[in-house]
Amino acid sequence: MSKVITHSLFTDFDIDLFKAGKHYRLYEKLGAHLIEIDGVKGVYFAVWAPTAHSVSVVGDFNYWTQGEHLLQVRWDSSGIWEGFIPLIEKGATYKYKIQSNNDGIVTEKADPFAFYCEQPPNTASIVWDLDHKWSDSKWMKSRQDHNGLDKPYSVYEVHLGSWKRHGEENRFLTYLEFAEDLVAYVKETGFTHVEFMPIMEYPYDPSWGYQLVGYFAPTSRFGNPQEFMMLVDKLHQAGIGVILDWVPSHFPDDAHGLGFFDGSNLFEHPDRRKGYHPDWKSLVFNYGRNEVRSFLISNALFWLQHYHADGLRVDAVASMLYLDYSRKDGEWEPNIYGGRENLDTISFLKEFNEAVYLNYEGVQTIAEESTSFPMVSRPTSVGGLGFGMKWMMGWMHDTLEYFQKDTVYRKYHQNELTFSMTYTFSENFMLPLSHDEVVYGKKSIAGRMPGDEWQKFANLRLLYGYMFTHPGTKLLFMGSEFGQSGEWNFESSLDWHLLQFPFHEGVKKLITDLNALYKSEPALYEKQFSPEGFEWINYSDHQNAVFSFIRKGNKPKDDLIIVCNFTQVVRPNYRIGLPKKGKLKEIFNSDATIYAGSGVGNTGKLAIESSPYDGRDYSIELLLAPLSVNVFKIS
Template sequence: MAHVKPYSLFTDFDINLFKAGKHYRLYEKFGSHITTIDGIDGVYFAVWAPSAKQVSVVGDFNFWTEGEHLLNVRWDSSGIWEGFIPLIGKGNIYKYKIESNNDGIKTEKADPYARRYEHPPKTASIVWDDTYKWKDSKWMKKRKVYNAIDAPYSVYEVHLGSWKKQIEENRFLSYYELANDLVNYVKDMNFTHVELMPIMEHPYDPSWGYQITGYFAPTSRFGYPEEFKYLVDKLHQNDIGIILDWVPSHFPEDAHGLGFFDGSHLYEHPDRKKGYHQDWKSLIFNYERNEVRSFLISNAIFWLEQYHADGLRVDAVASMLFLDYSREDGEWEPNIYGGRENLAVISFLKELNQEVYASFPDVQTIAEESTAFPMVSKPTFVGGLGFGMKWMMGWMHDTLEYFAKDPVYRKYHQNDITFSLAYAFTENFMLPLSHDEVVYGKNSILGRMPGDEWQRFANLRLLYGCMFTHPGTKLLFMGGEFGQYNEWNFQESLDWNLLEFEPHKNIQNYYKELNALYKTTPALYEKGFSNEGFEWISFDDHENCVISYIRKGYNTTDDVVVVCNLTPTIRENYRIGVPIKGKLKEIFNSDSKTFGGSGVSNKKQITIKKTPWNGKTFSAEITLAPLAIIVFQFKP
């Protein structure tokens, strides 16, 4: 190592916080940091490897020679190794060569805190810093409004590698190209947010990004870190929020990754019953270890602070919460109280959300959680996990199952489409039609719809209409907005050529208009997480397969009436009860000819009469279009 005075980024306070699991900015200390010491330019390295006997930095600057540049272990039993290498800098490639105290085992590891990695399949870390100058101050100042739980929240879920490809060269679009193509498309389609499937560096394309090795680096597949910042910046400049998929649940066993890092089970739990995920053939973080908790919470904060993310969608929360998740008897052990809950995970998630919201009160954390675990999206001070929202998996399963049925049988299954309202306000729910629903033989959303082509597209319009008028925020996976026929294939671009055909162009236009209706109709979002924002008119007209309800905002003059005709039969003079007198004006109809519908509508304003119906004082007679959702506005 260089003959300069000892140098460290760690203070005693840093070390104490790290050991206690309370240091939430570890990326400022660990990893490789370009610096100047005694007038000499170079790079300071720091890595956590408490079971190491010796740690070398090997790289393109020393012919990958072990022992050429040794790090020094700190005296304070923190297990941190650090040192300064002169005359290297940005762009140098490196790994840590670690000799363990455990039988002299040697590992060669990428830097867990590296800001950039080589393009897969190469696996080394790259010394990096960027001086990107953000231009999104306007968004950052006002995003509290856009990200609030009483704001419209329509999310477009995207896998960057397969959203669109450069056809002539058969390659990914770069972050720069996406900053033009994707941003313009999302803005034109009236989405409020984009959610990216994991952008962090990962070695294996078929993992879709969910098997991460580089937690602090955007993948090099699409460009440099500052180019990803440019993409985020462009989204913000166009008033579009960005949510990042974040994976604290598991990580792969790849030799250069976090597993068996220093010859010991450093990041993963040493007990395979808690430390190995059988379904995904991956390792599970040791949430009982303070330093690991600090690593993970620091990583969440990193993406919010350094990359201006507006939210984190936390993957596979159910797999984290339960010790018996996807395990048979004998493959798990109960907690100290005899239960199946992972108590360390519960405390970790609470701590995570407390720190995120304390530092960034204008973002959202969203849990992908599929069980009935209570109070996932309730504040920690009342005993909840502290997430901002939770995916409503029950709604998704029931709705897709219902719409797959031929309309002639739907009257026997009306409960499937109405049951979600029995628990809709127990959490702050997001309604997801995600990538998981269009893979592995499940068919595309359009492919699930019954009937001839006209009916399939009418059903799809009706399904999306039900989603947008149901309480909760919305998420749709890419391709669903224009009726992708095929299942999603991560290796290929979406089938954009389908937009040459009128039915697909119509459904795309329909989704665009649904987003616009949602954003401009306060009753559809202001009380989306409160039972005050929803009132049934009728949920039990099984024979006609019709449901009707009122959505309410802060201002009663904004209330709207929603009626869904779930069969292809046109129903004239259909009576619905309403609570006030005046008139009803049709403001949205999925059967409009502009969407590819048949054009059946209520052209004139409908007079509300003092005829009690559906338990209401007043009522009105309307015309129901086939397989359609109609939205009415009250007119005094």
């Protein structure tokens, strides 16, 4: 095997950007790159290891022998080791053997910038390329029309390892199989976007992908990088957006990973009070180190550039923002102003969002942030963190708490539902019913509903109808769309057999129709983040556990009237006030027989009366179905 040849892909400007934390395309320089020099093909390797005494590339091409292929450190104090090894081909496996200046510590690490990794439990990196002939140009040119904040945004959250498995052997589907089955299913049910729980390479299945090792590599569990590109391509061709979960909050301490990379705290913060996460027993990035910021922002832009992702949902933002997160007194140190906010994190998140929105049109960043930290989804120019949207965790907890109550007690708790409207427009909120709500003894969403089987499914349909008519975008975890009975199990397929039963098939039909309603009615999305898009009719009828409101679009003719009945009691002659005269037509009823409901509803066009009610000049009497959402339109 040929020896290492001196070569560099870095310019002086690259190094200056890297040191300043402003190099957002590091993946084009660091890592393993198939190139040709003087007619000889091979691989250029580059790795950041500033405390290393020596760095060897070891792999199947040199029998994993240390010292056979030594990289050379750059002269510019960047800490980058590099070199070109001739004749290595695509598919070669490799690692970096790093001997540190710190007491001669030796580490053997996977490449932080590898495009492909061995399938766990194997841990080597694989030389690979990013070639793919994309066929989604139509989507990419017009995706602003799908991803804008004034567009319908209904997300199907998917864990690829357990959406569907194959046969008795319970094997994973491949990316190419997902490109057929998943794409067809999402198109059928009408979701506008898919959100993949982390697909970057991770070593431990029970982490669900939230403890990453290969930040630039889609997991090899389901195929190679080009096959994942094909899945994204097919989704786009079907008119479906792709959101990727992104985890800059922490990483595992596996021996081949980022931790203690070159014998020093290179990626993680050296102060354990900031560099170790007690909940997940994982390491926390050093957000104040320029080179680490370049690594993370480069990673975010990488998935937008090379995998055509339409958005990044950033995991565990709250854990990043607070120095005392999950820490007791004495286990954290206040910032320079005496506060608990992590100033380095705040600066990093602002820079990340600015870089994303500056470089890519028509994308969204979404924060999973569970506290009341202000202005998460407001522009950095006005002091916000710069995210496009934020998960509405308060709505999720209050709503699920309410729906678990027996209907006889709901009249005492109506404020748990109406409270969300006091802060709904303080952020650009996404309403999530996510994977976190169907594990660890919480039961499935359907399993939380009270009453007999009929009431359970009526409650479930009511919950989804309320969710889709409430201001904000939507997210639903897989299986919830057909009323999965049991908790999510990451080791097996969803319970698809349940769709043979009318109640489950009815919920799936309901979700399909709610997605269609959301996309077809501008009042549900044009002003979903504006107080101008919502108006209460009556929120105080606690005794009957009923409330009613108006959703508004840009044109008054698009306004919708929504009435929710949260008990199983049919309400005949239920009067509500209305803003104008005309005819009222029911366009959606969650109790319809096509959803396995009882079929109670309002047929035909109903005349609005000049009879004052609810502080309005006009009103109408309606027939409210049990445990239902009714949506009406005035003509």
